[in-house]
Amino acid sequence: MSFMSSQNRRTLIAVFITLLVVCEMVVYVATTPRPREQFFQLYVLGAKHMAADYYPNNDTDIRIGEPVTWYLGVTDNMGSVQLISIRVKIANQTIKPPDDMQALESPAPVVTEYMRFIQDNETWETPLVWSISDAVSVAGSTRILTLLINNETYQLQDCSAINGHNFRLIFELWTYQTHNDTFQFGWVTNSEHRVAWLQVWFNMTSARPAGG
Amino acid sequence: MLMVAGLIATQPLAVRSQTVGSLEPRLGQTLVTLHQAESAGATPSEIEALVALLNKALELDNEALKLNAPDQAQRRIGLLAQVEQILTTVENRTTELIAVASQRSFNDRVLTYVGGAIAAVLGTISYAFTVSFYRKYRIKRTFQMRVTRK
Numbered sequence: 001m002s003f004m005s006s007q008n009r010r011t012l013i014a015v016f017i018t019l020l021v022v023c024e025m026v027v028y029v030a031t032t033p034r035p036r037e038q039f040f041q042l043y044v045l046g047a048k049h050m051a052a053d054y055y056p057n058n059d060t061d062i063r064i065g066e067p068v069t070w071y072l073g074v075t076d077n078m079g080s081v082q083l084i085s086i087r088v089k090i091a092n093q094t095i096k097p098p099d100d101m102q103a104l105e106s107p108a109p110v111v112t113e114y115m116r117f118i119q120d121n122e123t124w125e126t127p128l129v130w131s132i133s134d135a136v137s138v139a140g141s142t143r144i145l146t147l148l149i150n151n152e153t154y155q156l157q158d159c160s161a162i163n164g165h166n167f168r169l170i171f172e173l174w175t176y177q178t179h180n181d182t183f184q185f186g187w188v189t190n191s192e193h194r195v196a197w198l199q200v201w202f203n204m205t206s207a208r209p210a211g212g
Numbered sequence: 213m214l215m216v217a218g219l220i221a222t223q224p225l226a227v228r229s230q231t232v233g234s235l236e237p238r239l240g241q242t243l244v245t246l247h248q249a250e251s252a253g254a255t256p257s258e259i260e261a262l263v264a265l266l267n268k269a270l271e272l273d274n275e276a277l278k279l280n281a282p283d284q285a286q287r288r289i290g291l292l293a294q295v296e297q298i299l300t301t302v303e304n305r306t307t308e309l310i311a312v313a314s315q316r317s318f319n320d321r322v323l324t325y326v327g328g329a330i331a332a333v334l335g336t337i338s339y340a341f342t343v344s345f346y347r348k349y350r351i352k353r354t355f356q357m358r359v360t361r362k
Contacts, residue, residue, distance in 0.1 A: 015335075080247050119263050178247070
């Protein structure tokens with residue numbers, strides 16, 4: 001006498017196969033990582049760690065030797081470790097900023113850059129304390145000669161603006177591309193080239209007269 | 213006067229920029245192996261230790277770039293040797309991590325799918341018992357039925 005009838009056995013086998021398929025599908029769905037949006041966040045905060053107080057005494061006119069404190073940060077949401085570079089550029093009103101549509105960098109010259117490896121979901125932040133060490137005024141045009149950024153001096157050449165108005169520091173996020181071993185402005189996600197950049201304007205109207 | 217100032221102000225700005233280190237291709241290779249380790253299932257804490265070492269290498273390389281004076285050559289060579297040592301350490305640890313993480317991921321995956329199969333077996337046994345009890349209940353009910361005249 002058999003344990004169960006052949007019809008019952010067939011039913012049980014069918015139930016087992018159905019449950020097996022369902023359980024393994026649940027396991028597959030639970031263990032397969034879902035595709036998520038890949039992006040970076042780039043930010044500059046003021047002296048009090050907020051999106052305010054970017055200038056000493058809220059005066060956009062920076063004086064020689066006056067320290068300006070900002071916080072520069074990047075968050076990696078790319079799903080993997082990334083090698084990034086934040087390029088700090090100085091520009092006047094006429095130099096083009098980066099082009100979001102074409103994903104083109106600004107032609108402004110690089111003052112300095114900060115390279116860093118960052119993990120997925122990690123935010124890297126660094127204080128950026130800068131001041132104008134030297135600037136001269138020539139025929140109504142103010143030229144910044146040296147910048148001090150985080151206690152390092154950077155010599156600038158021909159960095160000028162009319163009456164010292166509308167200088168700006170541009171921060172561009174570059175990422176290392178392993179397929180061609182170079183840094184690229186922005187990043188590529190889903191075959192789309194995206195960029196992140198910021199700029200903060202300032203004036204410098206108290207330069208010393210040339211030859212003075 | 214204004215035109216002259218305007219011409220000065222609108223000309224391209226030239227800045228003596230900081231030189232980027234010559235480490236880039238090496239860092240790129242390390243980044244590729246780190247991505248392989250992540251794909252193999254390395255945990256964030258395992259990757260964090262390697263990333264900290266790489267950032268240390270970047271700092272030392274940056275420091276070495278600033279040592280341009282002839283009397284600083286020895287220190288520069290020392291720093292670059294440290295950078296080289298750190299990168300070699302990271303590469304070796306990453307290679308080990310890839311092997312360990314992929315084995316661990318494979319074991320975890322197998323265990324998870326086996327868990328699914330066990331769940332299916334338990335579900336089938338539960339079904340069999342439920343059906344069996346239901347049938348016994350129906351039979352019992354059948355024998356307990358009373359025939360009444362209407």
